[in-house]
Amino acid sequence: MDFLPDFVPVDIDPTSGFPTLHLSYIMEILIPRRFVGPERIRDQVQKVFNGTQAIGKVDMKIVPVGSKAEGYNIPDAVFAGQGRIVFLSDVDIILANDKIQVCEDRFKMNDEVYMVHLDTNGVHPGYGTLQLIRKPKGDHFAVLYDEKMDAYYMSGTKYQTEFLNQVLEGSEEEREMYELHGPALQYQDNKPFTYDRRKEKIVNPFDHIHGFHCDDWPSVANEWTTRYRSNGWLSPELVQRIVSKGCYLVPVPHKRSKNPDVEWRISFAESEQMVAEYAVTNAQRQCFIFFKLLRYQIQQETSKKLLSSYCLKNVFLFCCEQLPVAAWDVNPGHCLLHMLDCVQTCLQQGELPNYFIPDNNLLDLFTDEDINTSIVLLDVMRSDVISLVLNFTDNHVLVYEGNGCLTTKVVFRSVIASVLEDVPTYIKTRNVVNSLTGAFLRTQCDIAVIRLRDGRSPFEYHKAFMDCFLSSHLHDIHIIDLFNLIGLNLGDIVASLKYFELLLQLQNVYPDVVKVKGNLACMYFTASQLLKSISGKELGRADELFKEVLAHEGVHFPTTIDYSNYLCHAQKWREAGLLLEQFVRFERKCHKCSNSYNSMESVTLDPVLQKEFAHTNLLHLSSLSLAYYYLIKAYTNLHLDFSDHLYDFDQHCASIQCAVDFQLLGYCYVNGKNYPNALKSFLKALEVDPSNDVAAQNVDFCEEKLAKEKIQNGSKWLSKGLVLVLRIVEMIVRNNLI
Structure with a gap:
């Protein structure tokens, strides 16, 4: 097969104009290698x-x-809406x-x-x-x-x-x-x-x-x-x-x-x-099955016969011998397209050797008309692989032995909608990481919600995403980090609760999943605010999980801040204060922790922090800053002196120079009615982030407060002067009378 085209990996297929990264991802979701x-x-x-x-x-x-x-073999499939299985x-x-x-x-x-x-x-x-x-x-x-x-x-x-x-x-x-x-x-x-x-x-x-x-x-x-x-x-x-x-x-x-x-x-x-x-790897087998699926669909749509699957298999085996074995794992989408090109070349050359006996030209079994028909069908297939896949999945749901299927309730094109929408952007930017952490990750979130609603686990799909895609481009991410990220971004609090509870059951497979308990506690706290449950069971479960995390990990982690937020919400000021004092003592030495809140979690924040969240729709800041903020809030409600902590907070903000931290410092000064220092803090926030509308509003607020104080102070001096004049007049009158 020396006449076959060279294998030259590309990120955008020149024939179809479709990114091979996106094709590879779609292949993995539809026909998982596992x-x-x-x-x-x-x-x-x-x-x-x-x-x-x-x-x-x-x-x-x-x-x-x-x-x-x-x-x-193409997996058996359920006809959409009929429940009848067809053996492909x-x-x-x-x-x-x-x-x-x-x-x-x-x-x-x-x-x-x-x-x-x-x-x-x-x-x-x-x-x-x-x-x-x-x-x-x-x-x-x-x-x-x-x-x-x-x-x-x-x-x-x-x-x-x-x-x-x-x-x-x-x-x-x-x-x-x-x-x-x-x-x-x-x-x-x-x-x-x-x-x-x-x-x-x-x-x-x-x-x-x-x-x-x-x-x-x-x-x-x-x-x-x-x-x-x-x-x-x-x-x-x-x-x-x-x-x-x-x-x-x-x-x-x-x-x-x-x-x-x-x-x-x-x-x-x-x-x-x-x-x-x-010898054949899972990735190689995945590609060939996908190839056969395309062959099946184009024959259904055109009522014409393409080459037999046996002929395609012989080309596939030659490709397995010639392509780097790792290429099938790294870029299966391009390997698939290369196979299509190889078959097309064989048809044009009039030669398709048997894998074991190359002298046996398998095209001898076909007429010229058969070969010409196959060339036309391959041209159609090669120019638009994705449409064939979508047309197939509009009417079929693949079923895997012992594992059911992705879903029988949502059409596949809806599952991968984010991936398809990302194609024009990727073609312009060629930014792999943006696609992985954007559209591809959103698709994983959608899969999680779909699977959970069907009563099925989504974690095998997440692990495949990690193994086949993320690990090649983001080397410092751990599988538990991915689970956490997905669970926090499902956009459905009930689904998030199910997700994390189900994840905790996998401790024998992933021992580190105990680390998600903190996020699950936050989710229950969030649920208590969103669902407005009368029973309070969500708050009770949140409190239980927070305490488990603290007992297991200690207080020197971001979860301590989340728990402190919960305690402040419950007005357990003394408990919050003691916990935060421990955290501050440790965190001042290392400054390693940070906390983030998305739109769903933002409902657990107090009105001041919710205002900060509204500025960017994401609140991400130093855990130490939040610790000072909540500690001063607790001390205020306990009527305790917090001037030392306020001073330390001020020094901390000066060292990190972040707008949102200066904002929190300003709120603490406002809390103590120290408007001059509050104004300085808000001005620093505006200096760091000139587009910060919230900081600008806070500056106006402080200037207005200070202006009123100045007027009030002037009125006080005027009043005192008038009293003095009246007393002098009174004395003069008395003297005259005498």
């Missing part, structure tokens, strides 16, 4: 065995093959007759174990004839004699016909469950499968075809065993294990075969299954 790992393969293989045994096909060796056995991939199996042993090595022909010899000469690459090593002792339904060659051959046509006849001789109910699909028979449960039946033991539709096992690795595939792979994707040990398994022969002749009755196709189904299970 759901398409090797364990899914093993689970599906076991289901194949269970299903075939359930219908009595156990007289031959069962070899699970195809997309289900390899984990490449069949189960494929080979029923191998292990009583007949096949070999290609001529030195084994004298071995009594082997009855049939595989001959790959004179046929299309990838096919062969099965010649009996010894003359049969009697007639056999599938044996043909070639007089010219004086040899006996196994006839694939006769072999498959006999199997079909055996099925047709069964009961009428059994015959109704079978349908001929090319050379294979399909078995299907004729009872509609709905989402409500998902926990029943249902046999998936499956195609089965008879075949034989060949102990030898076919010589026409020797190139694969020595092929140079620069990316180290396949280990030599795995290659050797695969070769030792040999291959299978199935009764499918090449479409242009001159002797179709005796020609068999070499099947590497077991080899492909081993590659899928032991």
